[in-house]
Amino acid sequence: MKLRKVTAASAVVLALAVSATACGSDKKDEGSSGGGGKKKITVGIKFDQPGLGQKTPQGYSGFDVDVAKYVAKKLGYNEDQIEWKESKSGDRETMLQRGDVDFIAATYSINAEREKKVDFAGPYLLAHQDVLIRADDDSIKSPADLNSKKLCSVTGSTSAQNVKEKLAPKADLQNYPTYSACLGGLQSKQIDALTTDDSILAGYASQDQFKGKFKLGGFKMTNENYGIGVKKGSDLKDKINKALEQMVADGSWEKAVSINFGPANYKYEPAPKIGDIKS
Incomplete structure (x- = not known):
């Protein structure tokens, strides 16, 4: 009887240990695979701006979306590993600070007030x-x-x-x-x-x-330097900057502008240099 009790107790301990190991393994799997050890990357975009960031029955489209896809790929993520989140203008800093998204590409103009709260890669487009x-x-x-x-x-x-x-x-x-x-x-x-x-x-x-x-009209009344927002101090900033430079160098940037804005005869500015903020 004694031997049977010990064996039963051992079986319970062994089962618990296996269960704990399995749980630990699951957690590890969630944080593994591509793109710096994560299965998915979460990206903030606008859902309601045609040509820039728009959610449609067919998926997501626009220049910001194309930029985000390119950057994500250079970070090690395929398109099906991107989780898109709507980033309304008033919510962007909070979403980055809370860690709701990894980065935001959503007509996000770089300015001094925002730079107190978040970091920016880019700019990747100079609008007016x-x-x-x-x-x-x-x-x-x-x-x-x-x-x-x-x-x-x-x-x-x-x-x-x-x-x-x-x-x-x-x-x-x-x-x-x-x-x-x-x-x-x-x-x-x-x-x-x-x-x-x-x-x-x-x-x-x-x-x-x-x-x-x-x-x-072509009046260029202000300069709007669109950047990609990341959490303050994030090491993603430098990685995204490199991706943006590659996008310009290989012609993907020019192609994305032409596809998304071409029908409006948009006289866009050349791709800005990283860190060159026009006031």
Whole structure:
């Protein structure tokens, strides 16, 4: 009887040990495979910006998405190892600080205030604040021509306010809930111009239903240096910078710009040099 009890106890101990080992093995597997020991990399993008970051029934598309895919591949991850997360403008710093994402590529302009909270790789695109107007409208040839015109931007955006305060004080500001609503108003002639970053405008104008209907003013009213955000102190910054340099060198950057913005005749800037922030 004694021997039987000892054997039974030993069996329980052995079972627990095997179970613990198996659990430890599972954890190890979760943190192994490609890309610095992780099975997946989590990337923040916009879900609602055509030409830049958009979620569709077919998947994810846009210039930011193409940049993110290229960078992830250079970090050792295949496309099916990328977990995409929506990164709204007001949430980006918090998402990086909490570790919700590994990096963010979401029309994320580099500025001093943000650099206090997160680090940036790049820039990978130099955009400018501009206006989108109807293709047949020849009355708006400079920012001053926006005086007395109906100028649209999204509620909460500072873009239209910047134009009114600095360039066209008599502009009639029209706040719409979304850029798509602004585009509808522009098409129906309820408004005369839409303003935000030229890359965003080009993305919307490149949609099939809008091709040939709108044009960019080409005013370059501000400089917007798009960077890839990472957590403060992350060693990913240097790795991403190297990936971005390779993307430019092998022609992938130029190809991505052409595919995503080409239909809008977007006169984009050459690929910026890493660390070259235009004020």
